[in-house]
Amino acid sequence: MKVAFQGELGAFSQQAIRQLLGPRAKPSPRQRFDQAFAALKVGEVDAAVLPIENTLAGSVHENYDLLLKYDFEITGETNVRIVHNLIAPPGTKFASIRQVYSHPVALNQCLDFFAKHKRIERVPHYDTAGSVKMVMEERPAGAAAIASELAAKIYGGEILKREIEDDRQNFTRFFLLEPAGSKPRGRGGEWKTSLVFSTANRPGLLYRALSALALRDLNLVKLESRPRRGKPWEYMFYLDLLGHREEKNVKNALGHLGELADYLRVLGSYRSIGVE
């Protein structure tokens, strides 16, 4: 099974692919999110795995837009803890490290580490996993990289220090996408249903829309408004609820919500897969 993702081999998205589909799924890297969606559309891959939100950085609006543009099914979700490790060629002594390469966002998530080791210079690189690849291939003297454990494994690096990130509560949630009509994966655990709807921005319209769920005792686990591009005062809402779209209660609620909203699209009913 071939699975598109955005980034380089060893990226956290590849970790998500492993959690969702096991070690035999073949990751197929793309430079951009839209290229990962397009690869699935034309059948170059069997599935795509995309980040949808991060506990520190918020929802990835771009991927919500792409979910609406295409007609795929969410067949699973997983959460990956973002762990940053200091990685160098095997045998390197920590005391010899003078430069650390990584993506600036990763470097900025390890500021306590750099404050403690002032001799070490931060050097921006294009990609976390790519910085491990470069350090392993070019072996610049005194160089290390910051990336995932998986990147260390893939490129043969040794982890000199584990978990050097400032904030351990850094998780990214990923969706597994497959062609429309695909069956959800995973076993056990609760069903979740994700949907997008819009209302005009008259006072109380969102409240009325939510009554479709509240009056049926459905449990919301995400609700987020987003202004519509080029349509001032209109909003899209991203909503996740517990339950499967074919359960009677959920089905009735979605029918009712469809009456109250200007637009409604159900993105899929799926389960959480893999360790957190």
Added chain:
Amino acid sequence: MKVAFQGELGAFSQQAIRQLLGPRAKPSPRQRFDQAFAALKVGEVDAAVLPIENTLAGSVHENYDLLLKYDFEITGETNVRIVHNLIAPPGTKFASIRQVYSHPVALNQCLDFFAKHKRIERVPHYDTAGSVKMVMEERPAGAAAIASELAAKIYGGEILKREIEDDRQNFTRFFLLEPAGSKPRGRGGEWKTSLVFSTANRPGLLYRALSALALRDLNLVKLESRPRRGKPWEYMFYLDLLGHREEKNVKNALGHLGELADYLRVLGSYRSIGVE
């Protein structure tokens, strides 16, 4: 007036400071968001300007956390359009450019430009404005940078190409923060009130909480849920509504919401300032 922000001189946050406080406010750069908050707390600066959400990348949860940790007043908001320009030393010919330096996030927002000019190599740098500074000081042959117009002005660079970003709908919203009790700035335009509240995750509790606003015909302009750290199944909600906290309707609604929610904090009532 001295104003803390995160980033280098010439960052988009400095553009936000200009829109909010005019050209005479003195920007005081800090490396991290929490350092900008801390600088205001100890009185090193008179105000701080922080990004709170971006149309592509979502809400900056870290700054919501810091808003709750500290006790400041939101005294204004502004929206900055994120425009990426190709900047080089004056007199440089576009045909001579071989490398472009910038923050990887900015480089990734200009992929159409790079697809069109395949001879040009992308080189990651720590910061957008910092890449202009470097190109102007070190003058590497065939080098340009991608950054704001303000960065070009500050470091004396010339804009070779304007607006090379893929997506023009890229805006960042900033809050102006001042010590508790400070008066809101700006004149005219609608009042907005921002608040954070939490409820347990029993079905219908959010719906009940929103009734406090809906039953008074108040208009929501943002609503976003966020799981509480370390408290599974509990949520924080970020909510913006139109109106000032001292207006009778809003005051009553906030009192009612305070009864229905486990926790409620009003972050401020303020107006939008500056061009969009």
